[in-house]
Amino acid sequence: MKNSLIIALDFSDKQQVVNFLQPFKHEKLMVKVGMELFYAEGPAIVQSIKEAGHDIFLDLKLHDIPNTVKGGMKSLARLGVDMVNVHAAGGREMMEAALEGLESGIIAGVKRPYCIAVTQLTSTSENQMQTEQLIGVPLQESVLHYAELTKQAGLDGVVCSAQEAGLILSSIGKDFLTVSPGIRPAGNVVGDQKRVATPQFAREQGVSAIVVGRPITLAENPIESYVSIKQEWEGVLL
Numbered sequence: 460m461k462n463s464l465i466i467a468l469d470f471s472d473k474q475q476v477v478n479f480l481q482p483f484k485h486e487k488l489m490v491k492v493g494m495e496l497f498y499a500e501g502p503a504i505v506q507s508i509k510e511a512g513h514d515i516f517l518d519l520k521l522h523d524i525p526n527t528v529k530g531g532m533k534s535l536a537r538l539g540v541d542m543v544n545v546h547a548a549g550g551r552e553m554m555e556a557a558l559e560g561l562e563s564g565i566i567a568g569v570k571r572p573y574c575i576a577v578t579q580l581t582s583t584s585e586n587q588m589q590t591e592q593l594i595g596v597p598l599q600e601s602v603l604h605y606a607e608l609t610k611q612a613g614l615d616g617v618v619c620s621a622q623e624a625g626l627i628l629s630s631i632g633k634d635f636l637t638v639s640p641g642i643r644p645a646g647n648v649v650g651d652q653k654r655v656a657t658p659q660f661a662r663e664q665g666v667s668a669i670v671v672g673r674p675i676t677l678a679e680n681p682i683e684s685y686v687s688i689k690q691e692w693e694g695v696l697l
């Protein structure tokens with residue numbers, strides 16, 4: 460997991476995934492399957508990506524009452540993915556239930572997937588958080604609070620922007636995973652993301668894994684874009 464570049468496969472059907480992954484067939488990737496693809500194709504898409512040899516972060520961001528999340532995680536555990544997640548806003552009891560569900564559902568002999576929690580979405584600005592969620596503290600404080608709650612619940616780490624990763628790691632410790640979306644190489648279109656960072660900045664902050672979607676999937680040459688982002692992330696001198 461450490462130092463991974465996770466490609467967000469935000470596609471609407473399996474054929475688009477097959478077309479996208481075709482040029483990467485000799486490379487083992489870590490990919491992210493989110494709501495759009497999973498709701499369209501169901502668990503079979505996970506199976507087919509696994510058969511192609513790639514690792515999977517199943518990004519469904521569960522957020523419900525503890526009993527429902529526990530049952531949901533028990534079902535997801537059977538898919539054999541590498542990482543799953545919840546919203547930390549669901550609370551400590553819900554996160555503990557998520558872990559219990561996962562542990563009860565894993566196939567014998569298979570490692571439990573990492574379970575992480577979203578702090579504040581990278582599409583949320585401090586102003587939005589304060590005026591829409593009525594959280595009256597600075598955004599960094601809210602993110603750190605959710606990270607600490609996540610740690611107390613026994614989860615493996617959080618989704619946060621690279622802008623908060625340094626603070627989280629120095630407060631909670633280097634073994635706690637920080638997975639950062641909102642990654643934009645310099646000059647790239649920001650779109651709906653609010654808290655963005657370059658791959659180089661993410662590396663300098665000690666982020667465990669970056670999540671990159673559109674800068675690769677919508678690039679004219681996705682392989683070229685992937686290689687260039689990977690080199691910047693790994694600190695390879697160009």
Ligand SMILES: O=c1ccn([C@@H]2O[C@H](COP(=O)(O)O)[C@@H](O)[C@H]2O)c(=O)[nH]1
Pocket residue numbers: 467469491493577579580581582618619640641642652670671672673674
């Ligand atoms: O806080 C979050 C949590 C999840 N995401 C997901 O990451 C990717 C980012 O895609 P880009 O195209 O690189 O913006 C996307 O699948 C989100 O659902 C996030 O962006 N922020």
